Amino acid sequence: MEVHNRYVSLKNHINEAPSESDLEIKTTTLSLEPKEGSGDVIVKNLYLSIDPYQVNRMKFYSSSQETSSFSQRLPLGQAIDANGVGEVVASDNAGYKKGDLVAALIGWEEYTNIHGGGGVFRKIESTEFPLSYHVGVLGLSGFTAYAGFQYVCKPKKGDKVFVSTASGSVGSMVGQYAKLAGCYTVGCAGSKKKVDLLKDKLGFDEAFNYRDEPDLKATVKRYFPDGIDIYFDNVGGEMLEAAVANMNVFGRIGVCGAISEYTDSTKRAAPDTLAIIYKRITIQGFLAADYLQSYSEFIKDTSNYLRQGEIHVLEDISLGLESLPSAFVGLFRGDNVGKKIVQVIHD
Amino acid sequence: MEVHNRYVSLKNHINEAPSESDLEIKTTTLSLEPKEGSGDVIVKNLYLSIDPYQVNRMKFYSSSQETSSFSQRLPLGQAIDANGVGEVVASDNAGYKKGDLVAALIGWEEYTNIHGGGGVFRKIESTEFPLSYHVGVLGLSGFTAYAGFQYVCKPKKGDKVFVSTASGSVGSMVGQYAKLAGCYTVGCAGSKKKVDLLKDKLGFDEAFNYRDEPDLKATVKRYFPDGIDIYFDNVGGEMLEAAVANMNVFGRIGVCGAISEYTDSTKRAAPDTLAIIYKRITIQGFLAADYLQSYSEFIKDTSNYLRQGEIHVLEDISLGLESLPSAFVGLFRGDNVGKKIVQVIHD
Incomplete structure (x- = not known):
């Protein structure tokens, strides 16, 4: 047939x-x-x-x-x-x-x-x-968030976490995992509706619309007066530069995506190398596929969070x-x- | 008095x-x-x-x-x-x-x-x-090379190692530690005299004068047809971009210095973020001061190398x-x- x-x-x-x-x-x-x-x-x-x-x-x-x-x-x-x-x-x-x-x-x-x-x-x-x-x-988007946040960003309770494209498939999960890990969590997104959603539904501590912000470095500083410990990057470009400028010493940046660069290679990030050195920042690209040994753990944990209403979809x-x-x-x-x-x- | x-x-x-x-x-x-x-x-x-x-x-x-x-x-x-x-x-x-x-x-x-x-x-x-x-x-230069190469770059025997400002205080030591660790080692420097020194005295497998090379990406590719596993970066800027373009998957970049950027902030490196993701590259800034617990080990090892004539000064x-x-x-x-x-x- x-x-x-x-x-x-x-x-x-x-x-x-x-x-x-x-x-x-x-x-x-x-x-x-x-x-x-x-x-x-x-x-x-x-x-x-x-x-x-x-x-x-x-x-x-x-x-x-x-x-x-x-x-x-x-x-x-x-x-x-x-x-x-x-x-x-x-x-x-x-x-x-x-x-x-x-x-x-x-x-x-x-x-x-x-x-x-x-x-x-x-x-x-x-x-x-x-x-x-x-x-x-419960698919690769969630797993990318789970593995990247857990194994690349290595969160500790109380860490200050910044997530870009925070209302996207991966970002929305990273933010929620971060809150569940006891982190102060701020997301950025591209509309007021998305920003409201992050704060009201997903439990982000703060969120902002990057399209309203002409000076991203200053904006990020405003939301992180005590600096960023973890930046989960989905956009690359200028936002990555702004994050580096505001990272704390020993900060970790998990580079998951670079959507602002995908369709415009002139937007490539040029973060301050000196800041990377003096603040001992680690910038690590990753693919979820490298962490498949923890896939069943991810399914178990995330299913439980869903059952208990601790993660919103x-x-x-x-x-x-x-x-x-x-x-x-x-x-x-x-x-x-x-x-x-x-x-x-x-x- | x-x-x-x-x-x-x-x-x-x-x-x-x-x-x-x-x-x-x-x-x-x-x-x-x-x-x-x-x-x-x-x-x-x-x-x-x-x-x-x-x-x-x-x-x-x-x-x-x-x-x-x-x-x-x-x-x-x-x-x-x-x-x-x-x-x-x-x-x-x-x-x-x-x-x-x-x-x-x-x-x-x-x-x-x-x-x-x-x-x-x-x-x-x-x-x-x-x-x-x-x-x-045996001072902070040597220790920076030792700690950065060992603990940030994490060499394995057979790794392909690239070192910039390879005839400098730190680079010259990194290259020699890399050879002692069984790595294929290439350095770059800024004069023919320095390049000769790297190959003839310090035992680098290859070396090149970056001032003679208009297309650094192509140059680095020529010296690393099978890609770079470790880049020990002392210069930042365009050389960091060229290294990222030629890194292997799971490559490690230890960022020790950025001399090309120190006096000209327009030279800031803008490496390909997508390459960082797909090749799962780690870029880590570091200061030797964070590794002081291995200082005495460094002195012991390096003194022995000096006694045995395995490191040239x-x-x-x-x-x-x-x-x-x-x-x-x-x-x-x-x-x-x-x-x-x-x-x-x-x-």
Whole structure:
């Protein structure tokens, strides 16, 4: 049996912010009968993760290519791989049977053949939480926040923590983990609505709208009169410079993303090297994939926080594959509030 | 009894490379009779350390001020404190008696009253090595190299190590420690003479003159076709960017100095943040003072290396306090080869 499989692909490589016309929806056919002995797992995709880092794979050239599979340049015309949640519709793999729900590396498409089953992160054993949570708060976004904050930023109770893109998929979780760790926590975001959300719903001690602030160094100083111990960086650029200027001695900066630089390489951060030396600052880039040994701990801890209402979930779900190009492009305008997800609608 | 005490002081704060006219030699008198109960130790200064970082203390303003005593802005007209070696001429301190030789925080002057004895790092018990070694190779320069390489860069056998200002007081030691740790070691310096010295005398695997290289990224790539694991940074600026571009995954950058930025803040490094993330690079500023618990281990190890001829010493000694302004200014032209020291001549 074959199905029509619609997918989102890249029409041309880009060098700036993406526009919807850089992407197109195409259709192919997919056999729902896995080859015997292949170990393949064929899933019907339900929720797709929409992430800013994907834009780096769409560029003509990136210096960071080939350091890991998900920094490699995307080919044109093919389905774009992405994390998501799917339901197994056919399996040649002893580990998975029809009807299983899985969190996996799938694609911006309606169906994915997960070759050999290797792209499956885990089976979703319980439907206690909405399935979309396994893309965001219990997926790689949440895990990136968890691992980066815990193992790169190394928080201590009372630390002063600054988070950029604090209402985003990762930032919103970092801020909440920081509060749970007993840290003074300030976030920045790009609208009043987001700032209110951070303070009123997510429990940040303070938050500010960076678009209202012409002098970021002074702004950050205002919110951290006693300096920053931990900066969880999702934006790079000028905000990273402002953070370095306000770090305390032995401060830690976990560099998770650099969204302000992704689409404009002229915005590259040039923090004060002397401050890095004299304040003994550590700036560390990381990928959540390096901390997979603590994935089950993350799931356990975060599930408990969710059950006890100690973590609030920010999701921003668009419906249907055809909404995906606009959802993706909107990330770079700050349209999303929380984790951007596309729910695939199957007839 | 009183002596005339000549000292070097700052005439005016500066914002660029220093010139000799920014410094002046003045004379005061110093009592050689320490106050009873003061714990003071009065030393006749023999060798004075001349270090690039001092220029940061001479500026009108530095963002890094007040994070540690030796980043604080220097007052005008007073003796400038600096490391060195002296001979005790009078003491109210039970720990030190007349004739003792000490490595201590003294000053760019002929005599120093070390108040309460607190500025003494250690007594020099043996004259096995030239006294000047206790300013450089067995002093804070050597210790900075030792601690930074060991504890910040965390070398493993076979690591590929890049060192900037490799013929300087710290760089020349880092390169030799790296070779002793079994690392492939490349240094850069600012003249053919220095490059030859690195390869022929200090045992670097390769070295290059950065002044001959218009495209540092390509140059570094030529010397590290398989990438850099450790970059020991003494210069900041463009060289730091070139290193980041050529780092391997999980590469470590120890930021010890940023001499290219000290006197020209427009040269600030803007390394590729995306490369830092995807390659999981750690950039860590450090001060040797944070690792004092391993100071005696450093002295033991390095003394042994010296005895066995496994470390070569590069010293550049000027004679007389009046040579100090020119010696200091020359650091920023790259005049010195190895540790710059002024030997104080007493009548």
